[in-house]
Amino acid sequence: MLKFALDGITIIFGDNGAGKSGYTRAMRHLTRVRQDTTLEGNVFAIGPRPDKSITFTYRQDNAEPVSHIWREGDNKPGALSGITLLDTDIIAIQ
Helix, strand or coil: CCCCCCCCCCCCCCCCCCCHHHHHHHHHHHCECCCCCCCCCCCCCCCCCCCCEEEEEECCCCCCCEEEEEECCCCCCHHHCCCECCCHHHCCCC
């Protein structure tokens, strides 16, 4: 589970292999981004690959939290359309 600050900024850090990139790839499918990437499934799963999906919960203002499941091929959720993901992939080195 990854929680974001209600005010200010959230910084994600951790050891290699902790899942930082996986969270970033998931967020790319839920928010506005400059360039989409492929959503990876459970790369450690044995057997048939399950459908790719993201379960997320959000809260707007003082309302109760709302949970949804996004599945590969779905449109980006409208409730998160005001969030833009910024990561190193958007930096163009010239």
